[in-house]
Amino acid sequence: xxxxxxxxxxPPHLLCTCHPCSFLPYTNPPFPPxxxxxxxxxxxxxxxxLKSPSFSPMATVSPTPLLKDELDIVIPTIRxxxxxxxxRPFFQPYHLIIVQDGDPTKTIKVPEGFDxxxxxxxxxxxxxxxxxxxxxxxxxxxxxxxxxxxxxxxxYTIDDDCFVAKDPSGKDINALEQHIQNLLSPSTPFFFNTxxxxxxxxxxxxxxxxFSLREGVPTAVSHGLWxxxxxxxxxxxLVKPLERNTRYVDxxxxxxxxxxxxxxxxxxxxxxxxxxxxxxxxxxxxxxPIGRYDDMWAGWCTKVIxxxxxxxxxxxxxxxxxxxxxxxxxxxxxEYKGIYWQEELIPFFQSVALPKDCTTVQKxxxxxxKQVKAKLGKVDDYFNKLADAMVTxxxxxxxxxxxxxxxxxxxxxxxx
Amino acid sequence: MSLAIKDDxxxxxxxxxxxxxxxxxxxxxxxxxxxxxxxxxxxxxxEELKIPEGFNLDVYGKPDIDQVVGSSTSILFSGYSxxxxxxxxxxxxxxxxxxDDCLPARDPxxxxxxxxxxxxSNLTNPATPFFFNTxxxxxxxxxxxxxxxxFSLRGGVKCAxxxxxxxxxxxxxxxxQALKARQRNxxxxxAVMTVPAGSLIPISGIxxxxxxxxxxxxxxxxxxxxxxGKCRWETMEDIWSGLCVKVVxxxxxxxxxxxxxxxxxxxxxxxxASLKKEWEGVKLMEEVIPFFQSVRLPREAxxxxxxxxxxxxxxxxxxxxxxxxFARAAKAMLDWIKLWQSVGSSSSRSSAV
Numbered sequence: 001x002x003x004x005x006x007x008x009x010x011p012p013h014l015l016c017t018c019h020p021c022s023f024l025p026y027t028n029p030p031f032p033p034x035x036x037x038x039x040x041x042x043x044x045x046x047x048x049x050l051k052s053p054s055f056s057p058m059a060t061v062s063p064t065p066l067l068k069d070e071l072d073i074v075i076p077t078i079r080x081x082x083x084x085x086x087x088r089p090f091f092q093p094y095h096l097i098i099v100q101d102g103d104p105t106k107t108i109k110v111p112e113g114f115d116x117x118x119x120x121x122x123x124x125x126x127x128x129x130x131x132x133x134x135x136x137x138x139x140x141x142x143x144x145x146x147x148x149x150x151x152x153x154x155x156y157t158i159d160d161d162c163f164v165a166k167d168p169s170g171k172d173i174n175a176l177e178q179h180i181q182n183l184l185s186p187s188t189p190f191f192f193n194t195x196x197x198x199x200x201x202x203x204x205x206x207x208x209x210x211f212s213l214r215e216g217v218p219t220a221v222s223h224g225l226w227x228x229x230x231x232x233x234x235x236x237x238l239v240k241p242l243e244r245n246t247r248y249v250d251x252x253x254x255x256x257x258x259x260x261x262x263x264x265x266x267x268x269x270x271x272x273x274x275x276x277x278x279x280x281x282x283x284x285x286x287x288x289p290i291g292r293y294d295d296m297w298a299g300w301c302t303k304v305i306x307x308x309x310x311x312x313x314x315x316x317x318x319x320x321x322x323x324x325x326x327x328x329x330x331x332x333x334x335e336y337k338g339i340y341w342q343e344e345l346i347p348f349f350q351s352v353a354l355p356k357d358c359t360t361v362q363k364x365x366x367x368x369x370k371q372v373k374a375k376l377g378k379v380d381d382y383f384n385k386l387a388d389a390m391v392t393x394x395x396x397x398x399x400x401x402x403x404x405x406x407x408x409x410x411x412x413x414x415x416x
Numbered sequence: 417m418s419l420a421i422k423d424d425x426x427x428x429x430x431x432x433x434x435x436x437x438x439x440x441x442x443x444x445x446x447x448x449x450x451x452x453x454x455x456x457x458x459x460x461x462x463e464e465l466k467i468p469e470g471f472n473l474d475v476y477g478k479p480d481i482d483q484v485v486g487s488s489t490s491i492l493f494s495g496y497s498x499x500x501x502x503x504x505x506x507x508x509x510x511x512x513x514x515x516d517d518c519l520p521a522r523d524p525x526x527x528x529x530x531x532x533x534x535x536x537s538n539l540t541n542p543a544t545p546f547f548f549n550t551x552x553x554x555x556x557x558x559x560x561x562x563x564x565x566x567f568s569l570r571g572g573v574k575c576a577x578x579x580x581x582x583x584x585x586x587x588x589x590x591x592x593q594a595l596k597a598r599q600r601n602x603x604x605x606x607a608v609m610t611v612p613a614g615s616l617i618p619i620s621g622i623x624x625x626x627x628x629x630x631x632x633x634x635x636x637x638x639x640x641x642x643x644x645g646k647c648r649w650e651t652m653e654d655i656w657s658g659l660c661v662k663v664v665x666x667x668x669x670x671x672x673x674x675x676x677x678x679x680x681x682x683x684x685x686x687x688x689a690s691l692k693k694e695w696e697g698v699k700l701m702e703e704v705i706p707f708f709q710s711v712r713l714p715r716e717a718x719x720x721x722x723x724x725x726x727x728x729x730x731x732x733x734x735x736x737x738x739x740x741x742f743a744r745a746a747k748a749m750l751d752w753i754k755l756w757q758s759v760g761s762s763s764s765r766s767s768a769v
Contacts, residue, residue: 208618208655256615261548262564
């Protein structure tokens with residue numbers, strides 16, 4: 001068998017490394033002459049650049065890298081960390097950042113054998129000074145402090161009532177490994193692949209998918225899902241208190257550009273170097289009129305910025321087992337305003353236009369905060385405060401993460 | 417699943433590219449036999465069709481096509497596009513169409529998948545194109561909208577098109593299938609989801625269903641490759657048609673779903689041989705996708721027919737000079753709309769043509 005002239009650049013995932021083929025396609029053709037270089041508004045120009053892939057196609061036999069020195073696990077907690085015992089086989093190689101919410105005089109016991117740093121409210125106040133006002137109190141939104149103080153490239157965040165789930169074959173799911181695979185393989189936000197993640201073993205792009213889009217873009221966020229207690233809002237919980245999510249959907253997909261989604265912080269990983277500054281979880285909890293919208297807020301800001309900067313957001317696998325249903329009446333009190341406000345928020349985020357000169361995440365974020373003040377300030381004064389807090393967050397982020405100095409040390413909380 | 421529709425609201429349209437449909441029809445009998453079928457024979461197929469007994473069906477061949485549309489326009493309906501003739505003459509509200517080399521699939525529990533019932537469920541439950549639900553279809557049993565999903569969007573919109581998937585031989589293009597010769601799709605993804613508004617998707621004609629009354633004219637038999645052949649690898653007509661439908665649905669606020677049901681696609685054809693022909697289609701996509709991504713329909717286009725005419729004019733204007741296949745596609749789209757207006761009908765009558 002031999003190939004005719006293969007005029008289109010071979011996408012890396014088609015480079016046949018596991019098949020005993022007697023041929024390989026011509027791998028580094030010159031810029032294809034029939035693909036015009038004129039305006040192509042929706043296809044990003046980096047796709048045409050000839051570069052060697054920085055990722056391996058998942059169809060090959062190479063294992064997922066552990067990334068143990070490049071990833072921090074951020075866990076907000078107010079209770080205890082007993083759940084870590086179940087995660088030990090998967091989490092123990094990694095550094096943990098525990099953000100202790102609530103009463104700082106309480107001691108949170110971390111199971112033996114984990115490498116961690118722990119921050120309580122006193123630490124947050126000490127490290128950020130007046131800027132600590134942007135970090136929520138009495139709400140798991142405080143976890144974003146952990147993102148800010150981390151020095152790693154990737155973050156995985158998980159709630160303390162989330163446990164290891166089993167796949168349909170009964171095998172324990174290594175959620176962290178799946179998130180790493182998701183983050184290390186490209187996203188495809190410009191055209192929907194009907195077979196979902198084309199980089200997964202056993203899958204590929206379908207007929208009709210343009211080759212120039214098959215390299216994909218960097219993945220900034222990997223949004224995982226939950227079996228057992230689903231992430232419903234309070235009204236839905238009240239109506240369906242017994243509903244459990246038992247459907248294992250064996251797919252990962254890129255959320256298309258221009259589409260918003262409700263991002264849940266229970267089982268979430270992201271490339272902190274790419275999108276970290278956008279992952280501000282807002283002003284929630286004590287002293288605030290709203291709760292349970294922290295991750296939503298971060299998700300909408302993040303998606304708008306990712307769309308603007310050409311990065312991808314994936315959703316789907318991995319699943320974790322969500323064990324605890326929070327009290328729906330308590331939830332209703334927290335969410336009540338959010339349920340009304342989101343009717344304004346969604347159109348707002350759908351229409352945010354970021355100017356071309358917003359070329360960094362911080363610039364995009366500051367721009368969004370201006371538009372929040374201008375357009376949402378009239379919905380409620382809370383949004384004026386939130387817009388200010390967004391600016392404070394970026395200032396704090398930049399102070400703790402001066403560019404080019406990712407190894408800078410800051411005073412730690414109590415650590416092992 | 418909501419099965420609020422009556423059996424006589426559905427037509428199952430099969431384009432016959434092979435003459436012996438015995439196995440196909442018998443395997444699908446449990447799912448098809450309740451419904452009326454329209455079988456359209458590829459005008460290029462010389463042999464007589466072999467169809468088993470026991471179905472309520474109408475068969476159309478080249479003479480019928482010539483008679484209804486005239487021999488000058490009948491060129492629209494050759495090869496895989498023969499099924500569009502079935503869409504044209506149907507008088508039912510819903511149409512379900514699968515390729516004649518596909519059989520019912522089995523789900524992970526081993527049960528036969530009733531693709532017809534799943535498509536009907538997809539079409540009769542709302543779609544949610546304006547905000548992505550992370551638990552996929554919120555109307556499915558055991559699922560719902562997640563926290564953060566605006567309540568005002570939970571009513572959804574009408575679902576006009578349901579795109580199913582394929583186990584075994586997935587719908588890859590020839591280069592991909594040739595390189596991964598032994599790859600077969602064995603992953604059963606148990607989800608239906610709405611394709612977000614503004615996002616385009618390659619809609620495969622192998623396993624689709626739609627509400628004819630809502631979007632019938634938008635499924636256009638227009639993009640005919642110069643070397644179009646009798647394998648799906650050698651066509652792009654359904655991809656083009658699907659892009660038209662999606663653009664029109666986005667403009668009119670209708671939904672498109674993708675995911676379940678799966679069907680089993682049998683091994684057929686030689687992707688290496690098809691490579692030569694399908695290069696044309698693969699190359700064209702590089703122009704086609706940016707074009708559809710940037711098409712803007714005017715507010716005044718409020719019907720499907722008006723939208724398709726707008727798209728056709730845009731094709732002629734912006735793509736016509738790039739490749740003659742586009743100029744022909746634009747003309748075919750306009751011819752199709754004329755045909756739809758004269759022969760097709762938006763009203764449902766229980767008798768077939």
